[in-house]
Amino acid sequence: MTVPAQESPEYVRTSLAAAMTIGKVQGRFYRDAKLYCINILLTYDEGCHAKCAYCGLSGSRQTEREWTENSFIRVDWPVFPVEDIKQALHDGxxxxxxxVCVSMITHRRAREDCLTVVRDLRDVIPHISVLITPTIINRDWLERAKEAGADKVGIAIDAATPEIFEKLRGRGVRGPHKWERYWQTVADAVEIFGPENVGIHLIVGIxxxxxxxxxAIQRAQNLGARTHLFSFFPEEGSVMEDWPQPPIGAYRRVQLARYIINKGIGSAHDxxxxxxxxxVSFGIADDVLEQVIADGEAFMTSGCSGETMDNACNRPFGNCTPxxxxxxxxxxxxxxxxxEDIELVRQQIWDYSTEYHEPEVDSDIER
Ligand code: SF4
Known part of the structure; x- marks a missing residue:
């Protein structure tokens, strides 16, 4: 018997955290973290046609598992009907x-399906982001996404330099993505959606x-786009499955620098x-730096804002294990x-180790 395909636009995948939030999967987050943005991903039996070396969805992934079982930013992504998500957002x-964030993948149907899903969801939630694939859209499509009901755009540039982009997403992996096209799309999206409504994703540690x-963060800032920062996490079966996570000190310093740049407190050039x-220096006065560290927001997930929150897209455990x-x-x-967290973070900022070492402590949480 043939099982009917569970594909977009009727079906989407959600992050595990989102599946828990909409009541489809049982579980509790460590320290009772809550998710304020439902991240969903278009899904096709053929999978994604790109080949990004670090991605769990990549067409070049060396795994025996079916594409639909794969992970993306560290966590599993189960499939649900869009109707179920609408229902959960509607029924309290x-x-x-x-x-809600609707993420495309590199697939010929994703262009139209992304708009269909946005239109479908706008009756139940007023704030919808589209996390887009510049390779398969153009300026006209961005206008249509806005008309469909999206109010923010995310563009996963991921790599900080053209050389790394080319190696991990472009020619180096026989992938279709182009650095200049991604940055041109950032500029177009800022013109169409406005400066506070466009964010790029960058991954530290690749x-x-x-x-x-x-x-790279300053370049985006100069164009009017904010940066949503991720820390590399090796996805099982991806080309980079053995690549280490970045040292904690490096990640803390980049988090701090991103916050200083995005909030207009300082500039990369200082x-x-x-x-x-x-x-070695963040280019701002010591007392201002101390205030920024003590406030703690710099170390929180950087993501699209919501009705009341600056970072509604907070992706618990997107980049680290519990x-x-x-x-x-x-x-x-x-x-x-x-x-207490801030005390530890304060030490981590000035840790210049060049490798990541996971601390060994007694913990009843599984590694
Ligand atoms: S920050 Fe979150 S909501 Fe915004 S585009 Fe990225 S994944 Fe989507």
Whole structure:
């Protein structure tokens, strides 16, 4: 018997955190973190036609598992009818949710299906982001996405330099993506959606220096786009499954620099770097730096805002395991860090280790 395909636009995948939030999967988040944005992903039996080396959805992934079982930003993505998500947003299952994000993949049907899903959801939620694939859309499509009901755009540039982009997403993996096209789409999206409504995704730890990452964040800032920062996490079966996570110190410094740049407190051009490209000065007064660190927002997930929250898209455990969080190695805090968290973060900022070491402590949380 043939099982009917569960494909977009009728079906989508949700992050595991989103599946828990809409009541489809049982479970509790460590420290009772809550998810304020339902992240959904278009789905096709053929999968994604791109081949990005770090991605769990990549067409080049070396796994025996079916595409629909794969993970993407560390977590599993089960498939549900769009109707189920609408129902949960409508019936009060998750009243705290302030945003939905519809993510495309590189597939010829994704262009139209993304708009169909946005139109379908706009009756139940006023804030919808589209996380787009510049390779398969154009300026006209961006206008249509806005008309369909999207209010924000995310563009996953991911790599900080053209060389790394080319190696991991372009010619290096026989992938279709082009660096210049991605940045041109950022500029077009800012013109169409407005400066506060466009964000780029960048992944720390895929071969760049801190200096290169900070310059990419500043480039986006100069265009009017904010940066949503991710920490590399090796996806099983991807080309980079054995690549290490970035050192915690490197990630903290880039988080801090991103916040300083995106909030207009300082600029990459005033920051100082050592011979390894590590940040040694953030280029702002000591007392201002101390205020930024103590406030803690710099270390929270950077994502699209919602009705009441600056970072509604907070993706708990998108980039670290619950064990790592339990030993103070959250990469992106999904909630405001506690004073104890900040004490640890303060030490991590000035840790210049060049490799990541996971602490060994007694913990009843599985690694
Ligand atoms: S930050 Fe979150 S809501 Fe915004 S585009 Fe990225 S994944 Fe989507």
């Amino acid at each position: 299952t998750c009243p705290h949710v302030e945003r 071969g760049e220096t801190e200096r290169e990452m900070v310059m 920051m100082q770097f050592n011979e390894r490209g590590q940040i 064990y790592q969080a339990s030993v103070g190695h959250w990469r992106n805090f999904p909630m405001r860090p506690s004073p």
